[in-house]
Amino acid sequence: MVSSQHEAMHRIFKEDSSFVARALRLLGLPFGDPTSTADLPTDLTETRPLERRVDSLLKMETATGTFLVAIEAQGKKDPDKPGTWAYYLAHLYAKYRLHPLLLVVCKDRSTASWASRPMHIGPPGRPTLTVHPLVLGPDEVPVVHDPAEAAKDIRMAVLSAMVHSRDQDVDVILKALSAAVKGLEVSDPEAAMTYVELTAQGLGEKTRAVEIWRKLVAVDTSFFTSPLSEEIRDEGRTEGRASDVLRLxxxxxxxLGEADRERVTSCKDLDTLTRWFDRAITASSAAEVFLDGGPSGG
Incomplete structure (x- = not known):
């Protein structure tokens, strides 16, 4: 199952027609800004029952020509990828008659180093086909730690946060990004919301980086009205009400037995917690509080 983190790492390149060009220039390629970009279908399945699906696929027209850019988010080394990527590139060239670029986005140096090596297919010493991906990893994507710099190119700042999410000083990157996105909220709240959610997805679930980001978003309750900020505020309300129930x-x-105490602290439904709180005002036992059923007792 594809994770939201995986989705974010290639989705960041969409919607801004010049961002792929800016990212490729990090690799030293003289890639001019495109005059147009088209989001192509990612399904590379053949008529036989064999499904091949690239993460993101863009057609980019530039002053020097038209290219296809296949973007893959790679979380770890995978010995099957050379064959898969070779298939993608050959299929894309055969289908569109355009030269494809393979751009691989990695969050750790080990995977980035592995992905950046030429991958030969064919007899030793005489490969029939060589796949040589372009790789954006921690060594290629700059650390954006200045709010002013982040504001100049927020999408690059989001990519920086994703790729450097395992760095010790990721909090500095996220603070700069938070300030930049907050500055965008007035002029373009929809874009601000998109960057908040995309960053949260790209940082991964249950990571130190995403917890830092969630706290930054939640600091000012008037900051964002995104699903993430609403989720954080809901969590804060339920945690506070659960604490009220136990304290009362x-x-x-x-x-309360351990099972009942766990039931209260793990409950995420504010209405249920409020109902338990109201009952706790007059209840003479735990059983009267938890009339809904489940654990009770002392």
Whole structure:
């Protein structure tokens, strides 16, 4: 199953027609800004039952020619990828008669180093086909730690946060990005919301970086109205109400078993917690609080 983190790492290149060109210039390629960019279907499946799907595929027209850019988010080394990528490139060239570039985005140096090596297919010493991806990893994507710099190119700052999400000083990158996105909220709130969500996805679930980002977004409750900020504020409300329920029962001398205490702290439904709080005001036992069923007792 494809993760939201994986999706974010290649989705960041869409919607801004010049961002791929800016990213490729990080690799030293004299890639001019495109005059147009088309988002092509990513399904490379043949008529026989064999499904091949590239992560993102763009057709870019530039002053020096028209190219295809196949973008892959790669989280770890995969010995099957040379064959898969070779198939993508050969199929794309045969289908569109345009020269394809393979751009691989990695979050760690080990995977980036592996992906950047030429991958030979064919007899030793005489390969029939060589796949040589272009790779954007921690060594290629700059660390954007200045809010002013982040504001100049927020999409690049988002990519920087994703690629450097495992760095010790990722909090500096995220603070700069947060300031830049907050500055965008007034002029383009929809874009600000997109960057907030895309960053959260790209940082991965249950990581130190995403927790830092969530806290930055939640600092000012008037900041964003994105699903992420609403989720954070909902979590804060439920955690506070759960604490109220436990404190009230403790003050009233009503003992809770471990199962009931866990039930309260793990509940994410504010209405349920409010109902338990109201019952806890007059209840004489834990069983009266949890009339909905489930654990009870002292």
């Amino acid at each position: 029962l403790d003050r009233r001398g009503i003992a």
